[in-house]
Amino acid sequence: MFLAVTAAMVLFLSAGAYLLLTKEDASKKTIFAPEKKVESYEISLLCAGDIMEHEPQLKAQYDAASGTYQFDNNYAYVKDLIQAADLSLCNVETVFGGGQPEGYPLFNAPDSLAEAIKNAGFDVAFTANNHMLDQGGEGVLRSVDVLEGNGLEAVGSKTTPEEPNYALVEVEDITVGLVAYTYETTGSGSRRLINGLPVPQALSDQICSFNPARWEAETEKIAADLNQAQAAGADVLVCYLHWGEEYHTQPSQYQTKMAEKLIADTSVDVIFASHPHVLQPAQILYDQAEEKNVALFYSMGNFISNQRSETLGNRLTEDGILAQVDFEITKTDDAVSKIELVRSTALPTWVNRYGDGTGKYVYEILPLTGDFESLASLTASGHVDKARQSVVDSLNLIGGGYTKDEKGRIVIFDKVAWLLANGYDENGMKKES
Numbered sequence: 001m002f003l004a005v006t007a008a009m010v011l012f013l014s015a016g017a018y019l020l021l022t023k024e025d026a027s028k029k030t031i032f033a034p035e036k037k038v039e040s041y042e043i044s045l046l047c048a049g050d051i052m053e054h055e056p057q058l059k060a061q062y063d064a065a066s067g068t069y070q071f072d073n074n075y076a077y078v079k080d081l082i083q084a085a086d087l088s089l090c091n092v093e094t095v096f097g098g099g100q101p102e103g104y105p106l107f108n109a110p111d112s113l114a115e116a117i118k119n120a121g122f123d124v125a126f127t128a129n130n131h132m133l134d135q136g137g138e139g140v141l142r143s144v145d146v147l148e149g150n151g152l153e154a155v156g157s158k159t160t161p162e163e164p165n166y167a168l169v170e171v172e173d174i175t176v177g178l179v180a181y182t183y184e185t186t187g188s189g190s191r192r193l194i195n196g197l198p199v200p201q202a203l204s205d206q207i208c209s210f211n212p213a214r215w216e217a218e219t220e221k222i223a224a225d226l227n228q229a230q231a232a233g234a235d236v237l238v239c240y241l242h243w244g245e246e247y248h249t250q251p252s253q254y255q256t257k258m259a260e261k262l263i264a265d266t267s268v269d270v271i272f273a274s275h276p277h278v279l280q281p282a283q284i285l286y287d288q289a290e291e292k293n294v295a296l297f298y299s300m301g302n303f304i305s306n307q308r309s310e311t312l313g314n315r316l317t318e319d320g321i322l323a324q325v326d327f328e329i330t331k332t333d334d335a336v337s338k339i340e341l342v343r344s345t346a347l348p349t350w351v352n353r354y355g356d357g358t359g360k361y362v363y364e365i366l367p368l369t370g371d372f373e374s375l376a377s378l379t380a381s382g383h384v385d386k387a388r389q390s391v392v393d394s395l396n397l398i399g400g401g402y403t404k405d406e407k408g409r410i411v412i413f414d415k416v417a418w419l420l421a422n423g424y425d426e427n428g429m430k431k432e433s
């Protein structure tokens with residue numbers, strides 16, 4: 001009886017309150033409006049380091065029967081990983097000059113390499129690196145055409161001065177803005193040099209390069225491109241930098257200063273970088289002004305090359321990573337309302353090289369995760385111990401204190417783990433005790 005009366009009173013009060021509101025606040029329609037539609041999903045960006053083609057590799061990839069170069073086998077073990085990301089990027093450290101292919105010191109790759117890079121799952125090819133002038137100005141222009149002709153977005157050089165320095169790529173309704181720059185070498189005069197080769201006057205506005213000796217002013221130039229990309233609609237900003245000292249496993253001072261300045265002066269979300277041919281640390285820098293985490297990979301190492309212990313006496317040049325950043329996108333009423341870095345990882349890779357029994361080498365990029373020791377490439381070549389050593393080296397160089405996730409990737413940042421370690425639950429609510 002008591003319960004029934006109470007229920008009736010509640011009903012009565014509720015109805016009264018409702019009437020009161022509709023009479024007095026009839027204009028406040030928001031009270032009865034449907035809730036806002038909020039949805040969230042993740043996008044993943046993956047990046048590989050230097051793709052190089054030295055003379056022994058060209059020899060290995062040449063198919064005498066057809067008279068062509070075939071590179072697809074290099075990527076057979078990693079293509080699923082590259083294709084799984086929403087956007088995959090890499091540094092193509094050679095040029096497509098046409099004519100006779102050449103290895104070091106003046107690289108010239110067969111056009112079929114661009115096709116293999118696309119087949120492997122890459123979407124974007126960075127062209128800003130110290131070998132971009134190896135086949136002169138013509139090589140710069142032809143490389144962009146060959147890459148784009150194979151469905152890759154070339155970033156870091158362009159065929160006309162009118163085009164912007166940035167590229168915009170759509171990923172799941174999100175616009176990713178991309179900018180790529182390479183370091184310049186210094187000569188005796190004031191000429192702009194890349195690897196000692198003068199930048200052709202006609203291409204001065206079509207090549208993205210910076211002088212590390214003037215890193216502060218030069219970083220402002222790179223920042224301006226990133227800010228323009230943002231103004232043009234980029235939701236996520238990616239900067240690729242080709243920088244640092246060869247074979248140094250720690251960043252030089254200018255690398256650190258440039259990264260910090262870029263983060264302070266722009267809304268950059270991730271900095272991918274390479275050139276040292278060995279791995280350097282990966283970390284998270286906090287952007288105070290924008291209150292967000294920014295992922296920084298100082299050097300992703302070599303993705304594929306003939307630089308190795310047998311040729312250079314440096315086994316670290318055989319190591320690379322597939323760097324990956326995942327962003328959580330929140331949309332409110334179909335408009336992007338928040339973009340947040342939720343994960344930054346490095347999947348260790350290693351280049352296996354072995355003889356095929358006919359006097360030719362086989363090069364295969366192997367992912368060193370999961371049950372990698374049973375990969376046919378390793379069991380057939382007997383190189384399991386070398387690969388095991390690479391796993392140890394890579395973790396030490398990316399950051400010895402990091403752990404690995406269930407996929408075998410080095411975890412540089414994980415939002416949920418960070419929340420749990422800092423007194424929050426996995427939804428970001430502060431825990432009571």
Ligand SMILES: [Zn+2]
Nearest residue numbers: 093129130275
């Ligand atoms: Zn380089």
